[in-house]
Amino acid sequence: MSAAAPVPEIGAGVVVGGARRSILRTVVRSPSAVVGGLIVAGFLLVTIFAPLIAPHDPNVSQADGLSLLGEPLGPGTTGYPLGTDAIGRDMLSRLAYGARVALVIALVPNLIAMTVATIVGLVAGYARGRTELVLMRVTETVMVLPAFLIALALIITLGASLGVVIVTLGLVTWTYPARVVYGEVVRLREEIFVESARAVGAGPLRIIGRHLLPQLRPLLLVYFTLNAAFMVLLEAGLGYLGFGVQPPTPSWGSMISEARDQFFYPWLIIEPGLCLALLGVGFYLLGDGLARALGPVRPRIRL
Amino acid sequence: MSRFLLVRTGGILVTLLMVVTFTFALTFAVPRDPARSVVGPKATDEQVAFVRDRLGLDDAIHVQFARYVGNVAQGDLGYSYSQRRSVTAILLDRLPYTMLLAVAAIGVQLVVGIPLGLLSAARSGGVLDRVGLGVSLLMIALPPFWVGLVLLYLVAYRWGLLPLGGSDIPSGLVLPAITMGLAGAAWTSRVMREAALEVLAGDSVRALRAKGMPPRTIIFKHCLRSAASPVLTMLAIDFGFFLGGAVLIESVFAWPGLGLTSFQAMQQNDVPLLMGCVIVGSVFVLLLNLAADAARTLVDPRVRL
Numbered sequence: 001m002s003a004a005a006p007v008p009e010i011g012a013g014v015v016v017g018g019a020r021r022s023i024l025r026t027v028v029r030s031p032s033a034v035v036g037g038l039i040v041a042g043f044l045l046v047t048i049f050a051p052l053i054a055p056h057d058p059n060v061s062q063a064d065g066l067s068l069l070g071e072p073l074g075p076g077t078t079g080y081p082l083g084t085d086a087i088g089r090d091m092l093s094r095l096a097y098g099a100r101v102a103l104v105i106a107l108v109p110n111l112i113a114m115t116v117a118t119i120v121g122l123v124a125g126y127a128r129g130r131t132e133l134v135l136m137r138v139t140e141t142v143m144v145l146p147a148f149l150i151a152l153a154l155i156i157t158l159g160a161s162l163g164v165v166i167v168t169l170g171l172v173t174w175t176y177p178a179r180v181v182y183g184e185v186v187r188l189r190e191e192i193f194v195e196s197a198r199a200v201g202a203g204p205l206r207i208i209g210r211h212l213l214p215q216l217r218p219l220l221l222v223y224f225t226l227n228a229a230f231m232v233l234l235e236a237g238l239g240y241l242g243f244g245v246q247p248p249t250p251s252w253g254s255m256i257s258e259a260r261d262q263f264f265y266p267w268l269i270i271e272p273g274l275c276l277a278l279l280g281v282g283f284y285l286l287g288d289g290l291a292r293a294l295g296p297v298r299p300r301i302r303l
Numbered sequence: 304m305s306r307f308l309l310v311r312t313g314g315i316l317v318t319l320l321m322v323v324t325f326t327f328a329l330t331f332a333v334p335r336d337p338a339r340s341v342v343g344p345k346a347t348d349e350q351v352a353f354v355r356d357r358l359g360l361d362d363a364i365h366v367q368f369a370r371y372v373g374n375v376a377q378g379d380l381g382y383s384y385s386q387r388r389s390v391t392a393i394l395l396d397r398l399p400y401t402m403l404l405a406v407a408a409i410g411v412q413l414v415v416g417i418p419l420g421l422l423s424a425a426r427s428g429g430v431l432d433r434v435g436l437g438v439s440l441l442m443i444a445l446p447p448f449w450v451g452l453v454l455l456y457l458v459a460y461r462w463g464l465l466p467l468g469g470s471d472i473p474s475g476l477v478l479p480a481i482t483m484g485l486a487g488a489a490w491t492s493r494v495m496r497e498a499a500l501e502v503l504a505g506d507s508v509r510a511l512r513a514k515g516m517p518p519r520t521i522i523f524k525h526c527l528r529s530a531a532s533p534v535l536t537m538l539a540i541d542f543g544f545f546l547g548g549a550v551l552i553e554s555v556f557a558w559p560g561l562g563l564t565s566f567q568a569m570q571q572n573d574v575p576l577l578m579g580c581v582i583v584g585s586v587f588v589l590l591l592n593l594a595a596d597a598a599r600t601l602v603d604p605r606v607r608l
Binding site: 153154241253277281 | 314317318321322325326329332333440441443444445446448449452453455456460544547548550551554555565566569570572574577578580581584585588589592
């Protein structure tokens with residue numbers, strides 16, 4: 001990765017960092033990252049155009065949505081390309097709107113987690129001394145706790161709603177990136193450019209904001225992408241137990257949950273699962289491609 | 304080593320105190336009168352008042368907290384509303400099931416993950432390696448509970464080979480153990496592959512090759528031993544999580560361990576039982592983390608504590 005100073009692009013009117021451009025180039029060269037990026041972009045489009053893609057209202061049982069015996073319609077039925085669910089709602093519409101939930105969950109709690117991680121990592125790394133010790137001890141402590149159980153305990157106490165789920169997911173996933181940010185700051189704080197900034201009289205806020213933060217951007221991007229995949233998995237798990245985003249809002253996890261004893265109609269379980277898998281693979285491939293541009297980083301989470 | 308144990312035990316106690324504070328705060332935050340939960344909805348106000356007094360719910364908050372910490376330290380995790388028994392007794396009943404499942408799952412993870420990782424490394428860049436990486440990526444991205452449901456559908460429902468759920472041993476154990484083990488095996492094989500590749504690229508392997516040692520021996524003797532440290536660490540930590548109760552997998556297969564217990568506790572709003580599960584789960588994770596660090600020093604002489 002080139003450590004070149006920001007170069008103004010002629011005619012563009014914006015300053016593009018050399019580091020960021022080289023990441024983009026690496027991603028484009030890595031086929032897996034391209035595939036991952038395309039998958040994620042595809043889901044983004046589905047999210048934006050969900051009302052156009054969905055042939056029916058996702059939350060309304062259709063008049064002809066069940067067979068004469070009262071059974072859901074299988075995939076391939078005219079009017080219902082992916083079939084209907086147990087109460088006659090269109091699966092394609094529900095899956096398309098479910099993509100909205102999935103992406104909101106992948107992005108918003110993730111943003112919370114990465115913000116907390118950045119602040120904790122930067123402050124701990126830059127402050128040194130007692131602040132450093134206390135912050136990192138707390139981080140390591142939270143990191144080893146069983147995240148999924150803690151999330152469940154929080155949600156059951158505060159009540160399952162979109163807001164609570166979002167905050168909870170953010171709160172149980174900030175630790176690993178925080179430690180990575182911290183490690184990077186510890187390395188950077190010894191660099192000459194930090195010292196020279198201090199020598200010309202820059203205060204801690206200016207050094208953190210203008211000199212350290214920009215260096216962390218590629219790293220944060222990788223963790224944001226990989227974390228997104230975890231978020232989707234975590235919410236699916238919560239949804240499966242009935243403590244995720246609440247019905248009738250269609251979330252892929254809660255769709256699987258509703259169908260968990262409907263083995264007569266396997267598509268009810270398989271379709272949302274495949275969506276989860278595809279989005280997860282997309283984020284992983286993209287994150288992996290980004291990570292390869294920066295060196296090996298691979299966190300994991302347990303469900 | 305003994306200094307290390309002392310420091311780490313102290314750290315674990317501090318962490319546990321944090322966990323207990325957290326569960327205490329959550330118990331407090333639940334907008335529901337614990338005394339009412341104990342006596343049930345039909346009890347008279349006098350009965351509720353009596354239980355409130357017995358439980359000390361009208362004491363100052365720091366008094367209640369001190370009592371709670373004291374009770375937990377003595378192994379008393381409170382009283383379950385839904386089962387009308389001591390939480391500790393319930394968890395002790397369920398623990399053997401979770402242990403059995405955890406051991407079986409780790410077994411699957413070892414047997415599948417390590418050979419796959421070694422094979423991938425030995426054929427790095429080849430077809431086998433690519434297929435292995437693709438499959439492990441898929442296993443990582445798939446929600447394990449969904450894999451469990453699909454296995455349940457195919458193996459138990461469609462083909463009728465195994466029971467649909469429950470705790471019959473051994474047949475009821477097979478699917479949950481495979482489901483849990485496979486997700487872990489995907490990570491294990493990746494860690495194993497990376498560690499083995501690092502060893503293969505090193506000077507010692509070049510020296511062994513020059514000496515005329517066959518590749519097979521190099522892979523099995525040297526790679527395996529040098530890569531053991533990260534893999535062991537990972538397995539120990541996974542084991543801790545499995546022991547804490549895999550809520551999702553146990554719910555899918557109705558396996559009556561700690562995970563299913565916490566799910567049932569949640570469904571019935573049984574706060575003391577859920578908090579008991581959180582505390583016990585955290586204890587396992589912390590202990591196995593400690594064990595992982597200790598094991599690393601034994602396997603890898605380069606690691607000093």
